[in-house]
Amino acid sequence: MSRHSFCGSASPPVITLYDSPGTRAQTWVPNIWRIRFILNYKRLRYRTVWVEFPDVEATLRSIGAPPSAIRADGKPIYCLPVIVDPTRNPKAPQILSNTNTIAEYLESCYPARPVFPEGSRALQTLFVHYIQEVLAKPLLPIMVPLTHDRLPERTQTHFHGTSRETTPIPHPLPPGPQREQAWGIVKAQFDSLAIILDKNTGDGDGIVVQGHQVSYADFALCAMLLWIEQMAPHDGWSRVRDWNGGRWAKLRHKCKDYMDVL
Structure with a gap:
C-alpha cells in the first residue's frame, strides 16, 4: 500500500492488526473488518497477526493489551480487534483494543483521508x-x-x-x-x-x-x-x-x- 504521513515519527510505522481467521487466513469478523477498512482507506502500512479464538486472551495478555470490556462482576473481557502501533515510541508502542477506541485513535493520529468528515x-x-x-x-x-x-x-x-x-x-x-x-x-x-x-x-x-x-x-x-x-x-x-x-x-x-x- 502507498505510504502516508503520520504523527510522531519520521518514517512510516508498521501497525500490527490482530485478527481471527476463518477456515483459512481470511478476515470475517465485522468489528475487525471495520478497522481493516480504516487502515486501508487511510493508506497506512500494517501487517496482520492471525489468532484463533482459543488463543485470544493469552495472546493479548502476553502483549499487554488492555481488555476490550469489563464484565459486571469485574472480570476483564479480551477480544479482537487489537492494534499495536509503534509510531510515537517504538520501545513503548500504542496498544489498543475495542473497535470504537481503535477507530477514534486512527482518526485522531492519522487525520488525512478522514472517515469522520467534519461535523459527522x-x-x-x-x-x-x-x-x-x-x-x-x-x-x-x-x-x-x-x-x-x-x-x-x-x-x-x-x-x-x-x-x-x-x-x-x-x-x-x-x-x-x-x-x-x-x-x-x-x-x-x-x-x-x-x-x-x-x-x-x-x-x-x-x-x-x-x-x-x-x-x-x-x-x-x-x-x-x-x-x-x-x-x-x-x-x-x-x-x-x-x-x-x-x-x-x-x-x-x-x-x-x-x-x-x-
Missing part, C-alpha cells in the same frame, strides 16, 4: 449503533451457527467447551418455512434502512451514508455484508445482494478498493 462524528456513531443493535439482531440466529461451521476445528471445539460461561451454539436453521421467516425478518430491517438512505437521492448517490464519499458508517455496514458473503455465500449473500434494487451489492462495490488483507 455524532451522527455516524448513532448510525453504527443502529447497525449493531437493530439491523444485525435478526441476523444472529441465522449467521451464528453458519459462521461456527466455517471456523477452524480447534475454534469450534473451543465454543463447545464445558465451561458454564460457554454459550451453546444453536443448530443452523433447516431449509423450509422457519428459515424463510427468519430471512424475511432480516429483509424487513434492510428495507427500512433502504428507505432511510433513499433520502440522500438527489443530493447524493443514494448508496453511501454521507451522500457521495464513503465514511466509517459505510464501512460498518459493509463489514456486516462481508460477514454474510463470506460465511453464507449461497443462502445469505445470494439473497441480500439483490434486495432493494441491488443497493447492498453497490455499496460493497463502493468499498472494494479498501478490502485488502495484508
Whole structure:
C-alpha cells in the first residue's frame, strides 16, 4: 500500500492488526473488518497477526493489551480487534483494543483521508449503533451457527467447551418455512434502512451514508455484508445482494478498493 504521513515519527510505522481467521487466513469478523477498512482507506502500512479464538486472551495478555470490556462482576473481557502501533515510541508502542477506541485513535493520529468528515462524528456513531443493535439482531440466529461451521476445528471445539460461561451454539436453521421467516425478518430491517438512505437521492448517490464519499458508517455496514458473503455465500449473500434494487451489492462495490488483507 502507498505510504502516508503520520504523527510522531519520521518514517512510516508498521501497525500490527490482530485478527481471527476463518477456515483459512481470511478476515470475517465485522468489528475487525471495520478497522481493516480504516487502515486501508487511510493508506497506512500494517501487517496482520492471525489468532484463533482459543488463543485470544493469552495472546493479548502476553502483549499487554488492555481488555476490550469489563464484565459486571469485574472480570476483564479480551477480544479482537487489537492494534499495536509503534509510531510515537517504538520501545513503548500504542496498544489498543475495542473497535470504537481503535477507530477514534486512527482518526485522531492519522487525520488525512478522514472517515469522520467534519461535523459527522455524532451522527455516524448513532448510525453504527443502529447497525449493531437493530439491523444485525435478526441476523444472529441465522449467521451464528453458519459462521461456527466455517471456523477452524480447534475454534469450534473451543465454543463447545464445558465451561458454564460457554454459550451453546444453536443448530443452523433447516431449509423450509422457519428459515424463510427468519430471512424475511432480516429483509424487513434492510428495507427500512433502504428507505432511510433513499433520502440522500438527489443530493447524493443514494448508496453511501454521507451522500457521495464513503465514511466509517459505510464501512460498518459493509463489514456486516462481508460477514454474510463470506460465511453464507449461497443462502445469505445470494439473497441480500439483490434486495432493494441491488443497493447492498453497490455499496460493497463502493468499498472494494479498501478490502485488502495484508
